[in-house]
Amino acid sequence: MGAAGTAVELDADGRAVRLSSPDKVYFPEKGYTKRDVAEYFLSVGAGITRALRDRPTTLQRFVDGVDGDFFYQKRAPKNLPDWIPTARITFPSGRPADEICPTELAAVLWAANLGTLTFHPWPVRSADTDHPDELRIDLDPQPGTDYADAVGAAHELRAVLDDHGLRGWPKTSGGRGIHVFVPIEPRWTFTEVRRAAIAAGRELERRMPDRVTTAWWKEERGERIFVDFNQTARDRTIASAYSVRPHPHAPVSAPLRWDEIDDAEPRDFDIRTMPKRYAEVGDVHADMDGHAFRLDGLLELADRDERERGLGDMPYPPEYPKMPGEPKRVQPSRARHDEDGAA
Numbered sequence: 001m002g003a004a005g006t007a008v009e010l011d012a013d014g015r016a017v018r019l020s021s022p023d024k025v026y027f028p029e030k031g032y033t034k035r036d037v038a039e040y041f042l043s044v045g046a047g048i049t050r051a052l053r054d055r056p057t058t059l060q061r062f063v064d065g066v067d068g069d070f071f072y073q074k075r076a077p078k079n080l081p082d083w084i085p086t087a088r089i090t091f092p093s094g095r096p097a098d099e100i101c102p103t104e105l106a107a108v109l110w111a112a113n114l115g116t117l118t119f120h121p122w123p124v125r126s127a128d129t130d131h132p133d134e135l136r137i138d139l140d141p142q143p144g145t146d147y148a149d150a151v152g153a154a155h156e157l158r159a160v161l162d163d164h165g166l167r168g169w170p171k172t173s174g175g176r177g178i179h180v181f182v183p184i185e186p187r188w189t190f191t192e193v194r195r196a197a198i199a200a201g202r203e204l205e206r207r208m209p210d211r212v213t214t215a216w217w218k219e220e221r222g223e224r225i226f227v228d229f230n231q232t233a234r235d236r237t238i239a240s241a242y243s244v245r246p247h248p249h250a251p252v253s254a255p256l257r258w259d260e261i262d263d264a265e266p267r268d269f270d271i272r273t274m275p276k277r278y279a280e281v282g283d284v285h286a287d288m289d290g291h292a293f294r295l296d297g298l299l300e301l302a303d304r305d306e307r308e309r310g311l312g313d314m315p316y317p318p319e320y321p322k323m324p325g326e327p328k329r330v331q332p333s334r335a336r337h338d339e340d341g342a343a
Contacts (some may be wrong), residue, residue: 004021004034012109015106022035022038025064026115028065028248032271035113036059040274044275044278046105047242051241054103054127056086058072087126105286118239118245120240123232133292136238137168137179137201142224145223150224153211166295167293169181170261174247174251179253194229195313216315221319
């Protein structure tokens with residue numbers, strides 16, 4: 001028997017999934033193995049399947065554990081079992097790709113066998129990959145801020161959403177941040193959904209100017225919570241609920257109720273503790289799929305920002321093609337330097 005152990009078969013809702021090298025250590029600090037990760041996913045099976053169901057999903061693979069190199073697998077592997085469907089997505093460049101679309105727990109275990117810890121689902125379903133059915137808002141603590149600062153921003157974001165006819169479901173990022181997902185009708189494009197996210201971020205920034213920023217350039221953010229609006233751009237994804245994050249203590253992205261976020265400690269949710277919580281309270285985001293909100297309110301706010309405040313589009317990530325109406329992608333200090341040099 002090799003150091004990583006003989007392959008085993010795990011039962012995922014009636015489908016057998018082979019796990020090779022189950023004793024291979026993925027988290028050296030804790031000694032957690034590939035099998036520990038797979039059994040964690042089994043313990044939250046209905047929850048992670050709900051978070052991924054019918055969504056084109058990028059796999060973040062750590063073949064040699066969290067201390068080794070990792071890569072993002074966007075295209076479905078050649079050895080994909082015929083029972084795992086795919087969906088065709090289009091990158092910002094216009095190139096297409098077929099990504100796996102989990103529809104059952106066995107697909108999660110199959111991916112875990114490949115070293116997948118974090119699942120990055122698109123905010124679309126396989127039936128319509130050009131119209132998101134989730135608005136995702138990423139509250140990202142900048143240096144000098146922490147989870148408690150993200151909590152304060154999240155509460156005010158909840159009020160912003162409520163004022164515009166929306167309801168969000170919060171979760172820990174698995175690090176210091178908070179993600180808020182809003183189920184929406186799949187009738188708006190990626191560009192329109194991003195515009196809605198920018199509008200929500202700017203309104204939050206107006207309400208908490210010393211604590212929240214939408215500044216794309218890091219040099220302008222300060223010690224504030226950054227609303228990462230570009231996480232809503234096409235082909236940008238956010239770790240799913242119940243994903244394992246690549247930190248030494250094996251934390252997970254934990255779905256929470258709004259009345260839990262103040263007392264929650266992100267480090268308390270890991271592959272050892274989450275199964276117990278899940279057994280007690282289940283998937284606290286299970287009702288998300290029963291809702292689909294409209295973005296009209298936020299899009300009207302975006303129009304008002306542009307008309308009355310002169311606030312138009314924001315820069316896209318550097319790998320994107322230049323977008324219509326997008327401002328220059330030059331960081332402010334460099335732009336000032338160039339202007340000074342030209343004077």
